[in-house]
Every structure is written in C-alpha cells, then in structure tokens.
Amino acid sequence: MSGSPGPIVVVGASAAGLSTAEGLRRGGYTGALTLVGDEPHHPYDRPPLSKQLLSGAWGVDRLALRPPHALEALGLDLRLGSAAVALDTRRREVALTDGTRIGYRHLVVATGAHARRLPGTGELTGVHTLRTLEDALELRTALRPGSRLAIVGSGFVGAEAGSVARELGCDVTMVTDVAVPLADSLGAELGAMLAEVHRENGVRIEPGVLVRDVLHDGAGRATGVRLADDRTVAADAVLVGIGARPATDWLEGSGVPLGNGVLCDATLHAGDGVWAAGDVACWTHPVTGEPTRVEHRTNASEAGLAVARNILAGPQGATPFAPVPYVWSDQYDLKIQIYGATRGADSVRIVEGSTATRKLVALYGKGGRVCGVAGVNMVRAVRSWRAAVVAAEPSDTAGTAPTATAGSVS
Known part of the structure; x- marks a missing residue:
C-alpha cells in the first residue's frame, strides 16, 4: 500500500460495513476510519431475525457479529444511532441526523435495504x-x-x-x-x-x-x-x-449514480471516491456483464472485503467482484441452500434425490449454462455442485457426476 487512502467513512454498520472495516485494518490501513449506523446497536446478524430470534431460541446477545473487544480493537470512530441524511461529493462530506458532518477521501455506502x-x-x-x-x-x-x-x-x-x-x-x-x-x-x-x-x-x-x-x-x-x-x-x-428496496434516499441529489441501488462498475466503485457494498450495491458483473444486486448475507460480507481490497490496491490494482452468491433458509425440518442465481433460470433439473423424499439437489440453467444450484436437506451434496456454477457448465450435460467433492471446493 503506497501512501494513505484515508480518511475513510463507511455508512452502514451491518455485515457489509463491518466487513469493509475489518478488511481495511487487515490490509494494513491504520488511518482514520469511521463507521456510521442508523441503529443504536453494535453490528448484528440479520438472518436469525426470522429464525432463531423470532422463535425465542436465541436471545439478542447471540446476534452480535463481533464481541465488544473485537470492535474496540479495530480502532473505529463508531457513530451509532445517527443516520446519514445527505452527501456532498464536492466537499466530500457526509451529513448525519445529529447535525455533524464527516469528511472523507473514500466513502463506502453499505446502507442495505428497507423493507417494502x-x-x-x-x-x-x-x-x-x-x-x-x-x-x-x-x-x-x-x-x-x-x-x-x-x-x-x-x-x-x-x-x-x-x-x-x-x-x-x-x-x-x-x-x-x-x-x-x-x-x-x-x-x-x-x-x-x-x-x-x-x-x-x-x-x-x-x-x-x-x-x-x-x-x-x-x-x-x-x-x-x-x-x-x-x-x-x-x-x-x-x-x-x-421484498425490499435499496436504502439510497439519502443519496438523492448527491451526484452518485442511482438506479436499482448505487450503480457501480465491476470493482464496486461508483466514482469520485464512492464505493458500495452489500444489498445497496448494483454492480456490473464481470462474467455476465449485467447489472447485479444481491440481497444475501454472505454477499454482503464478501463485497465489503472486496471494497476494502480495492481501496487499498488503488485504481490500477482494483479487481472485479465476481462472487458465487450463497443463501440458506430453514423451514420446519428443511434446510434449503442455494449457490449462484436461481431466479430467472430457464431450466431446472433435479440431479440428486427427489421432491418425494424432500431431499434433493437441483441444477438451474440460463442460456444453456448452469447458473445456480439448490439443495434441500443435502448439505454436503449441494456444496459439491458449486463448481458447476463457477464454471458455468453446459446445463444440459452437467449433472451426470459432481464436478468436485464436497471437501475440495472452497
């Protein structure tokens, strides 16, 4: 890392924002780092809200993404309970509801989405x-x-x-x-x-x-x-x-390109020192070339790390963000897992198990190529098909045998 890219402000204190902050520190950034959150809570995990917390199986304390000592070790200027309300890209300042304004050299928008x-x-x-x-x-x-x-x-x-x-x-x-x-x-x-x-x-x-x-x-x-x-x-x-809509209202009139979220290039950069990560980011996918926005927990963390790496790498060293999205859902005694993009697929083929047994793996294809895989109560098996999604194998022939074993896919 040559020189300092800071000061850096991250707006959004959930998975994407915290991941960005951690990635910056791990990458060697020691400068001023502000994390802004509209909720009063320390960063917490959201998937358990509709599962373990709602059922009462978990208490609130189990939602924390990191214990207090780990947050303290990051050396953050933590601004919780005060939402960002406006952005001045010319002055490079973020205005908060408490009346303060925070200057930045790089701004990361990680404000997520609002429920419709x-x-x-x-x-x-x-x-x-x-x-x-x-x-x-x-x-x-x-x-x-x-x-x-x-x-x-x-x-x-x-x-x-x-x-x-x-x-x-x-x-x-x-x-x-x-x-x-x-x-x-x-x-x-x-x-x-x-x-x-x-x-x-x-x-x-x-x-x-x-x-x-x-x-x-x-x-x-x-x-x-x-x-x-x-x-x-x-x-x-x-x-x-x-469904949900990207939390971009505070960016109206700022000059930051908006559409289905904050519009970014393949490296998650929106221009003028502004980056986006998580549910709010709509980036040009380097493989499909299509605008892509993903509302998944794992994508948020991965995008935050990608933004951190690209900020530290500088304009010449930034690399495209090409994740394989992953999402899971627990319903009764069923565990559903998805790798890749199943929405919009034009073909679906069950390659292991069956709906009758409620244990299965299904491959999803689009334009003749595998675009996603879903599993029901077959945790190890569905993971073994992740490589078919990464390789975008032909959807009509993929499935005769797994392309990798469960233990060999990272």
Whole structure:
C-alpha cells in the first residue's frame, strides 16, 4: 500500500460495513476510519431475525457479529444511532441526523435495504415488517399460541416466519400474488413441494391473489387483510414480506449514480471516491456483464472485503467482484441452500434425490449454462455442485457426476 487512502467513512454498520472495516485494518490501513449506523446497536446478524430470534431460541446477545473487544480493537470512530441524511461529493462530506458532518477521501455506502410496505399502513399498529432487530422483537410479542397471523408475500422471510409461527402455535395464512409460493426463486416443482410442506404444517395458502388493503378497527389496529377478490382474512397481526428496496434516499441529489441501488462498475466503485457494498450495491458483473444486486448475507460480507481490497490496491490494482452468491433458509425440518442465481433460470433439473423424499439437489440453467444450484436437506451434496456454477457448465450435460467433492471446493 503506497501512501494513505484515508480518511475513510463507511455508512452502514451491518455485515457489509463491518466487513469493509475489518478488511481495511487487515490490509494494513491504520488511518482514520469511521463507521456510521442508523441503529443504536453494535453490528448484528440479520438472518436469525426470522429464525432463531423470532422463535425465542436465541436471545439478542447471540446476534452480535463481533464481541465488544473485537470492535474496540479495530480502532473505529463508531457513530451509532445517527443516520446519514445527505452527501456532498464536492466537499466530500457526509451529513448525519445529529447535525455533524464527516469528511472523507473514500466513502463506502453499505446502507442495505428497507423493507417494502403496503401503502396506507404506516400509522396502523399490528402491521409488521421483518428487517431490523426491533422488527423481530415486536413481531415476536404478537406470536402467541392461538393468535392469527396473516403473511403478505411468499418469499423466504415470510416462509421462515410462517414456519416459526406455526411451531409457536399460531394460526397462519399466507397470501401471495403468485400461483406457487417461492416458484420465482426455486422453480415450480420445488416451490410446489415447499408449499405442500407448509400446508401439512397447518399454513393456509391463498395463491394468485393480491392484497387490496389492510383492515383495521376504530383504534387503528390491524384486524386482517382484504384480498383483490373481496374475500377477507382475519388476523391479529399482519406480516408484510414483499421484498425490499435499496436504502439510497439519502443519496438523492448527491451526484452518485442511482438506479436499482448505487450503480457501480465491476470493482464496486461508483466514482469520485464512492464505493458500495452489500444489498445497496448494483454492480456490473464481470462474467455476465449485467447489472447485479444481491440481497444475501454472505454477499454482503464478501463485497465489503472486496471494497476494502480495492481501496487499498488503488485504481490500477482494483479487481472485479465476481462472487458465487450463497443463501440458506430453514423451514420446519428443511434446510434449503442455494449457490449462484436461481431466479430467472430457464431450466431446472433435479440431479440428486427427489421432491418425494424432500431431499434433493437441483441444477438451474440460463442460456444453456448452469447458473445456480439448490439443495434441500443435502448439505454436503449441494456444496459439491458449486463448481458447476463457477464454471458455468453446459446445463444440459452437467449433472451426470459432481464436478468436485464436497471437501475440495472452497
């Protein structure tokens, strides 16, 4: 590292932001390093919010990404509970809600994404999203035996929360605008299998219908949802799981290129000393050439490390970011794992196991090449197919035998 790239400001104190800070320190950067977070908490892990924390199996203390002494060792100027509200790229300053302004030479945007909400529900009580620690704790208080939960949307968060709610003895109805829940992510065959598992565990699924509005009483508390066909679903709590939008509002008017997130080149650089990592980053994928944004925990950590390396390497040494995304989901006794990109695949082929046994590995293809692999209750086996995703093998012939053993893929 020649010279100092600092001072460096990282906005976003979750997995991507913390990973960036750690990568910078490991890479030898000793200069001023500020980590800004809008929540008052030290960096914590988000996937357990809809699983272990929601069920009560974990306490809040188990969510911490690092113990206090490890954070202290990083030598950070830690600004928690004060969100970034504006960016001046000419002066290279970030403005916070507490009125302070922080100067930088390099800025890393790691602000993640905000849960999408149903219009007109902002003032209602009993309508939940599941993105933050407070969200999970608030929803957990509503999941009592016999209480009724209506889930709007059938993505992984809603499916995980639904499985937890059933295990806690709640009455659960899932409303989705697609014909088969999770089919957009896993394909119709695997989606139908998962839907059947939910039904067997007592979840009522209302497929192929939109929610028109949330019903409420005179005190402004949700009492259920009205569907587009005028049917109603009574509920004591409503969970909205209809996706997320990149947290870029504070960057409007800054000159930072925005679209489906912060628009970056293949090295995660957005120009003028601004970088992005995690859910908020939309970068040009060096393999596909397509704008890519990934909302996965492992991608956030990997992107943070990539940004740190590229800042320290300088313009001539920066390298493209080409990860193999990984995501997992726990639903009842099923462990679902995905490597690569399964959404948008034009072919799906089960290469090990079957939906009948609910133990399987499926390969996903796009344009004749393997683009992703998903496994259900076959942890070691699905990992052995990761190499087929990396190599983008021909999707019509891949699958006759694994391209690597589980122990040989990093």
